[in-house]
Amino acid sequence: MDVEEITQQLKEHACRLTPQRRMIVQALLASSEPLTAQQVHSSVSRTFPNISFDTVYRNLGLLSRLGIVNRINLKVKFNCRFELAQEHRHHFICLSCGSSFPVSYCPFEHYSSKAQTDTGFRVVDHAFEVYGYCAGCNVGNHVDLASAVNP
């Protein structure tokens, strides 16, 4: 997946190719980890000092709707993260440190599409995430659900 491929997808949906948009995509491409909207903004700001948060949010939303980026870390408000949807996959998210790891399993493949059509729904997307504590945060931490911080 490179910038040209993505711009092509944008064109197919009659979306314009603006320099800001290109930079947002490049910021995601350059990072090996999923980024928050804030991180994307600060990265793009180096090239476009005047870019607004709104532009970043709007475009991440657009790219997400087009399936070009995945929005992950759903249960935790704020700090949800975006990554390029290189291949379709879901994530494990650590409730303690917030890091995410890809999960090689998609429930949708196993989910019979019959039930959907019966009810007249037109399905366009789905989300699957696993929450817990990663190996690093797990050791010796007896986490009390009632007093956990964020989610």
Added chain:
Amino acid sequence: MDVEEITQQLKEHACRLTPQRRMIVQALLASSEPLTAQQVHSSVSRTFPNISFDTVYRNLGLLSRLGIVNRINLKVKFNCRFELAQEHRHHFICLSCGSSFPVSYCPFEHYSSKAQTDTGFRVVDHAFEVYGYCAGCNVGNHVDLASAVNP
């Protein structure tokens, strides 16, 4: 599921039973639909005019961590909704009108737990949601992904 059952669960986790908490639970019990945090707040406000948003959010978060309520409509920031977790289930969410319908399928049952233990993760929760357009919103609406409003 009634109030007593829920208060029992709270006690088991060494959480106090405050009148505010009880009202938040009752607001969810009284509604046949999932509610937003704002809706819960305005409902509880009738009894406790001075209750703060913080109290509502904090308690919905607590109840959610304890598994007493489900937080749904994850992909849309703001306006995520809460409902009592009467039985474990996931939802279909209409991207147009925002209404939600239970889905009688849980990917977790089918998801081999082997992969998790191998990597040292301790899994405590998961999320699965299906997005699309319901029968009512679907008819005659050729929805353009690029210009969709919210998600």
Added chain:
DNA sequence: ACTATAGATAGGAATAGTACTAATTAGGAG
């Protein structure tokens, strides 16, 4: 190239959600 225009942007304002702290209170011990 030139122009018209649908779509995109910047900037500020509004709103939803979160964090902090002093004061209050539930629930247990005496």
Added chain:
DNA sequence: CTCCTAATTAGTACTATTCCTATCTATAGT
């Protein structure tokens, strides 16, 4: 029943996200 203590709350301050609008610009059609 009264006191004690730690959990919980109200109120306020703050942050992240979205909305609004005048202005600008990337593209398509001449």
